[in-house]
Amino acid sequence: MSAIRTVVRGAQRRRVATIVIVAATAMAVTATVLAGLLLAASSAPFANAFAKQHGAHLTAYFDAAKTTKDQAAATASQAQQAVGPFPVTTVETKLDDGPGRGPTLPPMQVAGRATPGNDAIDKATLLSGHWPRATDEIVIVRTNLRLPAGTALTLTNGSTLKVVGEARSISQTAQGWMTPEGVAALGQTGWQMLYRYADAGSETAMTAHQTALGAGVQTQSWLGVRADAAHRTQLFVPLLSAFGLIGLALAALVIGNVTAGTIASATRRIGVMKALGLTPAQVVRACLAQALIPGLIGAALGIVAGDLLAIPLTADVADLFGTVPMSVTPWVDAAAIVAAVLVIGATAAPAAWRAARLRTVDALAVGRTPQSGRGRLAARLAARSGLPRSLSIGLAQPFTRPARLLVMLLTVALGTAAATFAIGLASSLRLVQAADQKPETSADVLVLPPMDGSDPRVVLDATAGTGSYYGRGPADVTVDGLRQAARGNITVGDARAAGYDMLAGRWYTAPGEAVVTTGFLTATGKHVGDTVTGAGHGPLTLVGEVFDGSANNHLYTDAASLPNQKDQTFEWYVKLTPGTDRTAYLQALESKHLSAEATKAEGADGTLVILDSLTALLTALLVSVAALGILNAVVLDSRDRVHDIGVHKSLGMTPKQTAAMVIASVGIPGLIGGLAGVPAGYLVHHWAVPAMAEGAGIRLPESTIDVYAVGLLAILALAGLFLAAGGALLPAGWAARTRTAVALRTE
Amino acid sequence: MTPAAEGVLPADDRGAPASLASPTMIDVVDVSRRxxxxQAALDHLSLHVAEGECLALLGPSGSGKSTLLNLIAGLDRPTxxxxTVGGTRVDRxxxxxxxxxxxxxxGLVFQFFNLLDDLTVTDNVLLPAQIAGKSAGSRRRAQQLLETLGIDRHADAYPGRLSGGERQRVAVARALMNKPPLLLADEPTGALxxxxxxxxxxxxxxxxxxxxTIVMVTHDEVLAAAVATRTVRLIDGQVAS
Structure with missing residues (x-):
């Protein structure tokens, strides 16, 4: 046993190498934990959150004017379990931005509940702040419109409510919560009951439960909430799964490389110990111990780091899915440890077996004599390349260890693939968002409908600087075959200026023609070229499929196509002639009593902000794991070749040349890895983005998928080189600083 | 074998043998290395070597011979x-x-050759010139050195396939590649x-x-007697004789 300890201790004395091994393993295990959490969070996120909150299968609203509290409470007997009644009211508020100012918020249904999670059903999760304690305090549902604690909301009667926290109910039973007394003070309008049933899995069963409550009771089935959530989560599951899988692959690769490298670097020491009588079985045990000790220390640190990073990550994921954050998940931690040990064991066992079988004389020669033949052709070609010798020596170096070269190459490839995927994804999502923000972003000025009902076109035509314009207004369009009216947009003038991408067909050019979204075609089963009919309008020929960033049933047509909407008011989108001063133009309109404003793109919406931070975090993590993997490989390589480095220095190689040689040693894996990683990331992007869109029920135009310019791809391919060079910097500095005499003495 | 009549060095490299009037090539003054x-590997040691001289440093293991050689080669610094070598303060x-x-x-020659096994003999010999960024004529010079040292038939072989003597000849050829005025040899026959x-x-x-000009470290009294014009014996980091 003491001989084994000697081998292990020998490796531990190599402080830099050991630190790198521990760090690389820790980072890889951190990535494993986070990847595991991503995969876990992406698997049935609604079902998990619903189970965790013991969600309500049915939420019922009883009108307080018609139903007493006792009558509402009596309905509990119809369900397996019920809670309530809670007093509810609907409030209309606006943000308190000063007297009479501030945007109006959508009406909120507020329930009066004394505690967030103590009820048997719908254990709402408090995400920030505290639960209301006073009658003027409110906790609101976290949405994309973040209202931090302390925000004041002004009610229509002039009084204010103070936001004291954010919460989330997976059953979506309310948009806000106050104390029951607070709701009463606002003027209670009804009672809320929450039910759970033994049979809640089908529409038929839920309809029966809704009917049993009696006519006039407003209800919300969990099946509808689940369908909405699925719509939302399906958009992001491919994204998170892709990151999770890349993370797992990268972690396995790095841990495997670290382990194999650790054993390989101790081979000479093992040779010495074998010469002194260490048996092959003892060698195997020593090798396994040597790999497992730093590996397990790294794994333990990785678990801690992973659990710490999981807090912001799972919060982001929960926001993305509209669910509740996962807490530290012991099974993911345990699985990460087991996976790390398995990978270490699987890599260490063959390496240990090889070391045990290695002839002692060969083991002793390791470090001075590379295995014959390997890398000679590369060395020969590099010598004749005409490059500075320090670079050509470095370039040829990895070929003496093909397995390590392959792992380094894969590590760079995965790191580059992750970066390529993340950048492409961010670009695609921005384009989707840009489509969602049209037509505001494709016009210069938005003219609001005149209060006096006059036609602003007269003023627009008479104002200098007006280029082109069109009017646009909302309309509900009844379509045979659709249960609910489609959201229509009727236009006056040439609305092609809105700049929407067409997925198929063309923009309409005459009354009687319409373009629709993919959601419309899916819902109606129609195709471009078909005609739809409905009340209030004549036949509409669908001449094109438009992409407006929405999955809903949207229809765009000329106002003349819908005679029943002739009284519709329009907003007018104006494109100015080049060189027109927008501020002066707006003042000119104002002087003519037209209310207008400069169009602007809205800021990135909350989902995009979350996605951006999530992709940035995951990309940074994966790239760091890859860089640490490279660092580890180069440290091992430099340690193995320290004697050769000494020889080069004794022949006159300067520290700069030495550093250049070490950095050049990752040049080929960096370049090839980058070149391989870019198409891999490209393919993952081209798979994941349409899959995300399909999950969300939209079809994307090519322009949102083909986001990679040739220049960007070239830069990303070169990024592999920079990633590898970044990983090699530290060992390069170490090699440059190594004293020649010391290096020459090193065995 | 060496074609002695033609000389070991290419004609351009040959200099005049040392005489009493030869200028100083190496000037080691009161050097210690701890x-x-x-523990002092060298203890207030002083030594002068003239241009064209062949000095053998003798002494038991641990006497400081290799340390002194490292200091002269600029591989290490004195405490x-x-x-000073050829007018250059190497210690600074x-x-x-x-x-x-x-x-x-x-030019450095080591006991265990220190050839790079993944490079051919020619590429090993070329290395110092390539590291120095010299390209013009270096391949011709390498070929010339291999010929004059009698190992040109191994030009494309890898060092692992050569005998110890042949490897040391390759190491000497490599050491002479940049026409160094000073050849330092550390136990050049120690592994042969x-x-x-x-x-x-x-x-x-x-x-x-x-x-x-040659300074060599050796245990081999026969080698020292045959090659050196002067021998210096070190004990415990000091000149004993």
Missing amino acids: YESD EGTV LSEAAAARYRRATV DTASGAEVRKLLIDLHAEGQ
Whole structure:
């Protein structure tokens, strides 16, 4: 046993190498934990959150004017379990931005509940702040419109409510919560009951439960909430799964490389110990111990780091899915440890077996004599390349260890693939968002409908600087075959200026023609070229499929196509002639009593902000794991070749040349890895983005998928080189600083 | 074998043998080298070597021979004292400057050859010139050195396939590649069998005869007697005789 300890201790004395091994393993295990959490969070996120909150299968609203509290409470007997009644009211508020100012918020249904999670059903999760304690305090549902604690909301009667926290109910039973007394003070309008049933899995069963409550009771089935959530989560599951899988692959690769490298670097020491009588079985045990000790220390640190990073990550994921954050998940931690040990064991066992079988004389020669033949052709070609010798020596170096070269190459490839995927994804999502923000972003000025009902076109035509314009207004369009009216947009003038991408067909050019979204075609089963009919309008020929960033049933047509909407008011989108001063133009309109404003793109919406931070975090993590993997490989390589480095220095190689040689040693894996990683990331992007869109029920135009310019791809391919060079910097500095005499003495 | 009549060094490299009037090549003054244990490998040692001289440093293991050689080669720095080679204060050089100094001034021959096994013999010999950024004529010179040292038939072979004597000849060829005024040899026959040792001994004699300044560290009294014009014996880091 003491001989084994000697081998292990020998490796531990190599402080830099050991630190790198521990760090690389820790980072890889951190990535494993986070990847595991991503995969876990992406698997049935609604079902998990619903189970965790013991969600309500049915939420019922009883009108307080018609139903007493006792009558509402009596309905509990119809369900397996019920809670309530809670007093509810609907409030209309606006943000308190000063007297009479501030945007109006959508009406909120507020329930009066004394505690967030103590009820048997719908254990709402408090995400920030505290639960209301006073009658003027409110906790609101976290949405994309973040209202931090302390925000004041002004009610229509002039009084204010103070936001004291954010919460989330997976059953979506309310948009806000106050104390029951607070709701009463606002003027209670009804009672809320929450039910759970033994049979809640089908529409038929839920309809029966809704009917049993009696006519006039407003209800919300969990099946509808689940369908909405699925719509939302399906958009992001491919994204998170892709990151999770890349993370797992990268972690396995790095841990495997670290382990194999650790054993390989101790081979000479093992040779010495074998010469002194260490048996092959003892060698195997020593090798396994040597790999497992730093590996397990790294794994333990990785678990801690992973659990710490999981807090912001799972919060982001929960926001993305509209669910509740996962807490530290012991099974993911345990699985990460087991996976790390398995990978270490699987890599260490063959390496240990090889070391045990290695002839002692060969083991002793390791470090001075590379295995014959390997890398000679590369060395020969590099010598004749005409490059500075320090670079050509470095370039040829990895070929003496093909397995390590392959792992380094894969590590760079995965790191580059992750970066390529993340950048492409961010670009695609921005384009989707840009489509969602049209037509505001494709016009210069938005003219609001005149209060006096006059036609602003007269003023627009008479104002200098007006280029082109069109009017646009909302309309509900009844379509045979659709249960609910489609959201229509009727236009006056040439609305092609809105700049929407067409997925198929063309923009309409005459009354009687319409373009629709993919959601419309899916819902109606129609195709471009078909005609739809409905009340209030004549036949509409669908001449094109438009992409407006929405999955809903949207229809765009000329106002003349819908005679029943002739009284519709329009907003007018104006494109100015080049060189027109927008501020002066707006003042000119104002002087003519037209209310207008400069169009602007809205800021990135909350989902995009979350996605951006999530992709940035995951990309940074994966790239760091890859860089640490490279660092580890180069440290091992430099340690193995320290004697050769000494020889080069004794022949006159300067520290700069030495550093250049070490950095050049990752040049080929960096370049090839980058070149391989870019198409891999490209393919993952081209798979994941349409899959995300399909999950969300939209079809994307090519322009949102083909986001990679040739220049960007070239830069990303070169990024592999920079990633590898970044990983090699530290060992390069170490090699440059190594004293020649010391290096020459090193065995 | 070495074609003695033609000389070991290419004609351009040959210098005049040392005489009493030869200028000083190496000037080591009051040098000490202590390691972390504070044990002195060299203890206030002074030494002068003239241009064209062949000096053998003798002494038991741990006497400081290799340490002194390292200081002269600029591979290590003294704790005290000065080391001047060809007018350059080697002890003051930065790592980069020491590297440039070695390229221009020193050829090193090691006991265990220190050839790079993944490079052919020619590529090993070319290495110092390539590191120094010299390209014009270096391949011709390498070929010439291999020919004059009698190993040109191994030009495309890898060092692992050569005998010890042949490897040491390759190492000498590599050391001479940049035409260094000073050849430093650390136990050049220490790892060789008798026959190979004799080959290398003859080579060094021929090199010195052609004017090459040589400082060698050796345990081999026979080698020192055959090659060196002067021997210095070190004990405990000091000149004993």
